[in-house]
Amino acid sequence: MPNGSIGSAPTSAATSTSAGTGTDTGAGPLGGEQHTRWNRRLIGQVAILILVNTMVDTVVTAPLLVLPEMLDHFGTDQSAWIDASSLLAGAMWAPLLGKSADIHGKRRVLVATLITALAGALVCLVAPNLWVFIFGRLLQGAAVGAVFLTVALIRDMCAPDMAMVVTGVVTSGSALLSIVMPALFEFTAAEFGWRSVFVASAIFAAIAAVLVHRLVPQSTVRTPGKVDIAGAVLLGGGLAAVLSYVSLGSEFGWFTVGPLALLVGGAAALARWFLVASRIPEPVIDIRNLGRPLVLTLLVVVFGTGAYQSMLTLFGLIAKVSADQDLGYGLAAPGALGLLYGVPAIGIVFGGTLAGVLSTRVGPAVALAGGVAIGTVGTVGMFLGDSVLPLAVVCSFLLSLTAGTLVTSGFNMAATLAPPERQGVVSSMVMVMVATGAVILKFVGSAVLKSTNTVVDGETVNSALGVHSYIAMATSAFLAAAVVAVLLLRTRRHRARTSALES
Template identity: 60%
Template sequence: MDNSPSVLDPPEQVWHTRWNRRLAGQIAVLLLANVLADTVIVTPMLVLPQILGHFHTDQAAWISSSAMLAGAMLAPLFGKSADIHGKRRMLVVALLVACAGGLICLLAPTLWLFVLGRLVQGAAVAGVFLTVAIVRDLCTPRVAMTAVGAVTTGAGVLSVVVNVSVEQLVAQSGFRVVFLVSASLAVIAVVLVRSLVPEPATRTAGRVDIAGAVLFGGGVTALLAYISFVPDLGWSGPGALALLGAGVAALAGWFRTARRVPEPVIDVRNLGRPLVLTLLVVVLGTGAVQCMDQLLSVIAQVSPDQRLGYGFDARGSLSLLFGIPAIGIMAGGLISGWVAARFDPSAALAAGVVTGTVGAVGMFSGASSFHGAIAFAVLLNLCLGTLLVSGFNMAAVLAPPERQGVTASLVTVMSATGSVVMSFVGAAVLAATDVVVDGTVVNSATGVHGYIGVSVGVFAVAVVLAFFLVARRRQF
């Protein structure tokens, strides 16, 4: 008996063949779902020092990256479930789960309950690729290229308004208001998605590999915990080695499972070289970009009067520091969609990582200048928008219709994993180079510049891989 997945007989699908009012309305609704992801990932960076102070901890990486980590772990489950049960249905589920996470963070009395809430909020990250999959099911391929750019990166403009408003609310009500706003947006998005966005017709028969997802997620989490706690446990301490061994064993078990089960959560057997190169560029490039948000959140509130060799005291202007560069995400997404529709997504991907490399190098000077930080952050966000949209478009070009959901989820897995790994590595670099000034432990200039140097090195590798991908695509 043939147990391979098959495409279910769907009702007739009516595609958008051009931009129109109805498509614009649907894009706007899906865009709101992605604004929610922005309030989960970026907006808490505005209040990261307040959160660290409230819970008396220095575990910035866990607070800033736990939602992204959970998003990476949940994405394959949501992707496979979306292909089987419906993309709109799973988007609604993701939004409701993210709402619950926001409420946990709002009420959490302890740090680790707060981190649990951040992990639950990570479902919003999985929602991003679901909006992409829905768009590709509602539009013809040519229209979808630019529509994907609009729905994934248009949140950059709206986030400026949201972050300015949230910063003012935080000044009046404290940092927890960030999570009240996030939960409220999730409820609004659920109502609008159910009312205005149709359920795409394409479905696939099959089942979800929950065991594989648990092994993959547990393995990555254990390795990140190893990186995070090395400054306290030591590289070869018993606790650190236990985390390292557990992570390696879980990932090895996942890999063996993925090669044996008929429908693994991540099908390593069907990853062609172009898709592998695409995913590597995405994981390296997005990680190198997004870890800068964590760094900027820390150094932006350091006064130049402290003479640490970095810092520009942007308190009161944090919404501008994070909001204005976010416009670059939208610009990068729209430009890369245009390039992909006329040439190839690989060309946009290569241009994106080159732009990001310039932005990362510029951060050596931007670490001490508010205006410089904004300018180079715009380039980094331009790169991020390009990478996300080009990654989704490349995955869509390389995947059949019945596997769009799970393939798009791989892009989310890679972007989230890259962000989390780089954030933990950067936090470890900062922790290892702390200095004591006037009896207070602070980050050193060596640590800050080393953090930026790691990002530049990762970008350099991504550039090489991106040009390999372009060369391979030109052969066909």
Template identity: 60%
Template sequence: MQKSRTGVTDDAGRHAKWSGRLVGLVAVLAMVNFVVDSAITAPLIVLPEMLDHFGTDQPAWLNATAMLAGVAWAPLLGKSADIHGRRRVLVLALLLSCAGAVLCAVAPSIWLFVPGRMLQGASLAAVFLSVAIVRGVCAPRIAMIIVGIVTSGSAVLNIASRFLIEKLATQFGFQILFLGSAFVAVVMAICVHKLVPDSPVRTPGKIDFGGALLLGGGLAGVLGYISLGSDLGWLAVAPLALLVCGIAALARWLLTSSRKPDPLIDIRELSGPLVLTLLVVFLAAGSYQSVLQLIPLVGDVSAGQHLGYGLADQGSVALLLAAPGVGVTLGGPAAGWIAARVGPASTLAGAVLLGTVVTIGMFLGVSQLPVALCCGFLLGVTVGALGTSGFNMAGSLASPERQGIVSSLVMVMVSIGSVTLDFVGAAVLKSTSVVVDGETTRSVTGVFSYIAIAAGAFAIAALLAVRLVRSTRLGTGSPSRELQRDAV
């Protein structure tokens, strides 16, 4: 890479070193990712209040619809960003999230609230569009570090906001959460429009709306069955209809996308290393999400119940929920820094190996608080490192004009993995439950089986990650060579 006279940008006009403008860009994009939390996960805090308000006992409709819709939005918005510009589409995603939040705040019934949550799901695009913007305006070496900061930097804000949301919801009702989310989304949309530069790189072509509808609807249908089946019944009409329609849509998408000259995702151009990367992300994301789901469950049980696990009487269990957040904040930037030196493939493999070891450590962590705190923190580091490394790895394998759609695939795999492994873990716990003092509770067999499944998925991901490292070292277009060219 040839340095410019200022030494701050390269010949392509991309940021090559830290500057005031770059710091401002990072701050804006980190706050953009905070919008995602306020739209997707923060409503879990007021879930009981929402169930009472709408008079329903189906929490999945109130919560899961945002994530499912986000998976459906991702490919469409990713492709649109490559064609029409990443900044423009990011602003659109934030405004859609704002509109959905307002709709949720004023919804008189669940039938209006659910469409609002579906609009909020568009905010999920903010994660991968932020990554695509960073890779477009920054040189590869510094981009890897910034991706870690942007995707993980809002974790501390997420922890702090939980306490504020809980207090405000008590005083003003759960609607205040959605009004706050709408306000943050519109403010960040203005900031992105005013402060974030747009990449001049464009992909010629048009958007395959039919393919987007088939792929997004198919993914949402299959995941909807997995997410809603446990609440509504696996053989109930609505979940089964979602599953059948989802499979049919995906089959139709595969058939038509192989024939179109400009499909939404050209599966013929998916390289072996990219497919390996997506598989690693799918398995690892699902594994760490399932373990994170297990931590509060074992933290709610006392060892005095003699179930063979439990942490409730060993100290401040609240630390269990805070430790992963701190780890995420550190793990993302650290993974970016390491990737800039050894390459994203090796960093991704290291993150997966760390996750495997930490998950195995949870066999002791479910009954010993110090071990659980250590594992929780390291699992957070794993989460941050995996997200950063996954985006960096996929981005390094994509051409500049395909950064949006490729980054969206990473987000889709994270979501699918999380939903799938969460379901598998929940099913294991339910099938192995025992009755103690007249109450049904989770058995130690179920808890250990749960951990074993997560560790097994991590181990498979580790094997795939090692193969990925070998394939990128042998490949002519490997990320390591991209970094070498950047250093010239």
């Protein structure tokens, strides 16, 4: 896109998007104009939104870098609660935040989300015991909602085609900072202790909240109505409880009282929410009007992002095993972890940005399908790459392209299927699918590895059969995503032909 002075399109006559055709005929106005090209003001706003997403990284991933120190401090070995709490909380917060954003304004809710994450970081900072700390992590989990709120804001800030490109830049831009952030956090933790991670998270949240409030415009698009608090609690709490069972059951026992209570309670909450949402006029998510294209899009996201996240976990496992151990796999070598995790950061940025540009040319459905195809190739390549570092790096790069493409195209596709006044809700649904796919596929992969463990020299290790079965599982998920993506493309083409004939 060319640079220039402020490029804007008048939106006083903006109209709603047709959910049936997915044709974007307007977007939410921001002070009567929208960006149509890159300019100084837009670049500044994009930088702020990338900062917001960087703050999310400090909530989700940074604490894992100091996990051993935190476990020692609280005198516990229950790492699963610390690992999963923020992502699960994000799934819980998302429906409420999405609906609230459509009713009360996206910027206002984003600022409130950042303040909640700030409060959560401060609670974690001073927590006297593990359960208070976990409560702080649940508050911090609201930050996960910041990701989809930035996307919803972009749809209001920019004209439709420009919004697709900017979405790619914002959703993937923070990945570049992830190259240096682990080393930075490890240094600060070594010098100042594990609490420094939460100090940094609080500072990021505070700065981001101030900048968003002062420099990001407020949308004038509103959905008349009220937030169904009871429905949001049922849906968010039910999702969090069921995903908690999936995530934590292997550590605490699938049939022990605690995990079973989570499963039963979560299933009951979701069932109750479904019944209520089918009857009331203003549910958190209107399941009666989701539409086939949106459902197919969400399925592609849950399968595709879940497969990618599970493969990311596998890279971390096999990178610590040397091929000299003769296990049939192993990538341990000087700099292996840096290559496997550093190169993907570049791939995510490239994939997200490219997906945004392609979406304006061929449509987000095609870009989404392309991301699935690339991910399938990268995963299949790991059948050989699990013991060949150069090939593994190539596969890692392909999978990172997939990650950037799927998230960007998923948001863009969902956005074209909803009118401006429902952008918050549909964006939150994409975010829930990302979290759901990550939790479920990681669990399935972990179960596959544990069921095929072998004992070598008195030590229990992952077997080659387990690693290859894990890769096969991820491949199957990508193939499922591919089938759904084909159905989505056919649905879109059929509706386009029907619309052309009717006109």
